[in-house]
Amino acid sequence: MEHVGSAYHRVHRASLEDPERFWLEAAAAVDWEQPPQRALDSSRAPLYEWFPGATLNTCHNAVDRHVQAGHGERTALIHDSAMTGTKSRLSYAELLERVSRFAGVLRDCGVTAGDRVVIYLPMIPEAVVAMLACARIGAVHSVVFGGFAAPELAARIDDCTAVALVTASGGLEPGRVVEYLPIVAEALALSAGSVRSVVVKAREHVPGRAADHDATPAAGVRWLDWDEQCAQARPAATVPVAAGDPLYVLYTSGTTASPKGIVRDNGGHAVALAWSMAAVYDIGPGDVMWAASDVGWVVGHSYIVYAPLLVGATTVLYEGKPVGTPDAGAFWRVAAEHRVNVLFTAPTALRAIRRADPGLDLLARHDLSSLRTLFLAGERLDPETFAWAERGLHCPVVDHWWQTETGWPVAAVPRGLDSLPVRAGSAGLPVPGYRVEVVDGQGNPRAAGEEGNIVLRLPLPPGSLRGLWAGQERYRAAYLTAFPGCYATGDSGHFDEDGYLYVMGRTDDVINVAGHRLSTGQLEEVLATHPAVAEAAVIGVRDELKGQRASGFVTLKAGVDLDEADLRRELVALVRRQVGPVAAFRDVLVVQRLPKTRSGKILRKTMRQIVDGDEVAVPPTIEEPAVVDDLLVAVDRYRASGAAGG
Template identity: 65%
Template structure:
């Protein structure tokens, strides 16, 4: 499946300034050169199709298969015996590795099983699995067939899963008998059954992977994973168009229909392969570990696809950084598997630091081959940065991106040109991203001025094409605020050296331990309680998790209820509807919520109050006396 570039001209690898300028000024040259790293069944006619703005498409006319590029081509090149994936479970103690040839065989067989269930190009498959090799196998098997996978994080409750099933309308749902969390087994089959009861759409098949920690009773129409796979004929790769969808990944937003980010095949493969070399300095044979979950975009991009696209070894780890089996889990995995670079969230480092502040457990592990620690998913606080730097003695590199972008927007490009690190900054715009800081009117702000972080269109390859089934919502959500720009939803500024500083979200999405969660969804749960008249959920700073949600509720008139019991009920409701991932533990009963004269709740102001940095009272506030009652509730002790 190799179709080379029309000419054999050699290019020098540019350094950052040249690469960035080239990517914006001559995207045809820049991205067609990057596309040479990918096998194409048919070479694209050009890099960018800009005929229908704001809907841009990359590599029109090109045909490829992402699974072929992740697995088969490395085997064809004689590297089938190279380790592709290492599975390490802190919970079960299992250690398993797959060579590229072994992983390809597993994927091809499972793709054959899906094909036997009628799955073909364009069909959707929902994947609700824990962190086991079968999760990666399922994703790659879908890609092999040209099917569209939609992975749902295993921590979500039935209603969240049901909403995604109804939106994606999958032909098949893949799940497991259970997942494992610290100190408990989470049975998945009841969650899937309840989600299907709540959903309007009925998939044709449900396939269950039985794990030894818990056995699931299969109902009528349910299929056993191993039985289904055992009799399957391996499937070959199915070439698809470069702009055909590879996956749908649902991201947090306002209440109602979830937002399904659509990722293509061609741009995704080119961008991720380029990023592994240029940003992370990872290539063939290097061992790379992303300590995240396949249910999040980080897991899609940098556990499964990117490392395999470049022929590296990826570590798929089931566990938490501390507590299972001990606080040195990070150090053990790095040493045991020869990890060159680790990508995780600052929350994980804070958890390790809390248990072992002097890093005494590090001494038992040989990290001599470890080169770089990459952090993303939330703001990296200076204290954690300094602790990690002093502890590990390697560059600690912050970078910034989103579910929607699929790969870094701002980074310190370690493989292209390493730059000085500034704590608090993810460094500079990545080639392809024309970042601008805009004020409310859409005017570009000077260096040092804080405003909305936006990216001038077109976005580079690998970013979202649209939202599943809803082009208008895509345009309304991301492109309507400023003409010709993608609105990131984050605020920040550029310093005099061109370094970006991301200061936080500007909407109702909060970042809990690297997980983007909608406060609007939590408010909907609180508002459904019969005692609640109105409510607000704000994200407040937390030393461990970055942000945690905090609820404020106003009771209906005449309600006589036990406050402690009500709090218990509300916390339980959010846990049931959103899932434990929300980390929702605090809710206060208040007499009123501060609002503008137009009725908008002043969430940002309450957040500043809760964090002890109360801002000037907004001139638009309807009743300033409401703040006097809120201060003793929200303000930290001594604040």
């Protein structure tokens, strides 16, 4: 189970047996204004603090130091917009000039160290610049996914009491333009009035200017043009902050009236991300990493913006979709053109590509010889999609697992430490720094192969959340009380005999059918083995006799022409053959699309509400609201056909 003798085992054991020494050594990869004398302060446990007494500046570590070391001409950022057909590159020196000048703009707006700035931008270079500029002057940024509705934006403004907001005229989606400025204006009208300045980047392809709103300022808010302000601002120098000071607040997906803002510190964040780049992703100076996510999510924060720049690598910022911009070969085109070494995306993106191009015909048009590893996270990677990707790409496909709260991987097969094999269906091994356990409802350890609650033994390593912006009592209640001495992940899973972790889903995705506990992840895995199925989701719905029953939803691969009734019979037989009659599985519905968040997570709770006939609360993080209406119609049609189980 412990892979005795492997480099991974030695490093993991060292991180747990002597975390003080381990993380002080890792901290040497970071430039400090005041270096840490010790790694961990446990005096306020379970509210731990990493690198107490140390000071640094995250922007300096991500940009300035590479220029000072003579690497100013190295490419820092590649922007590739499939929406506009444009591509651009910024060297580290050019990025430094833009960041320091925009930091001057924020300073001129009255933003000082500790103030909060909301960033509401599409996938354009200005998003990266704005985040780094906040870090440069010690301000705390809170990035809100571009296109969020006004009430959600207002709730986040109010929760962190932002003093400034940075936005653009709008974002671009396939077939439509999302104008941001009316949303921002409405959000400001709904909020409590903490924002004093709005800086607007006018985009060529989207109407709207700061001047349109500044002509009638509301409640003293100044609307400023990004380019005009940058042209006249003096560059700002870096401001050292304490290691424990907040770098950003990021609100978790699915929040509604009471946003849950995850707080990330400066010091632990920089150390953990720099360490993870070498150990987990095997990325160093000059390498190219592409995290195909959005800066509004934690993947974008950690592995589009901060981690690649902290180690002097090149990061790719992509404005587009895995399919439809223009086709299912979009990812392969970007990876080939920019000689990407590591691609990081969500399994849902791969499944979308697989559905549209099951034979990977579009992949054959591109030279992906530079690609060393494909990493996936965000949703469980089913074994069928894993095998499909591995066959087509001829490089390791590594599913790994982490959360907004942890900020970096909890489980993975660390590519920079060892050559241990990946296993289909597994998220890998516990990453050094994390003591991962699987326990029952009372906190007792579960044996290998037995599913239970996945918990992380305290203290969490550097880079994990420092708490919630709303307060530490809410943090304790949400994460630290269910299993004393542990952080409750809210995910369920099991270890195998060799210590590989299998994350099967959220704990509320375990259903109880007539007293038998079944994992929806297990049922989805079986459905996905059918050659016609592109993607599957299983939920537990109310059943008067059994308490709950499993209900399946599948989408089909492109070009599949099957009778739906025949397909349903085949899928039901497949589950009964591989899981057993205990699953009592007989409901399968073929749909065009599954409802998902913009980060790719299937909205199973929303699906349960639809099937159970409850009032549907459509979350603000949904990517395509129209999918919910389509699903309501499909469920009604399915019931009317008499196919639904009772």
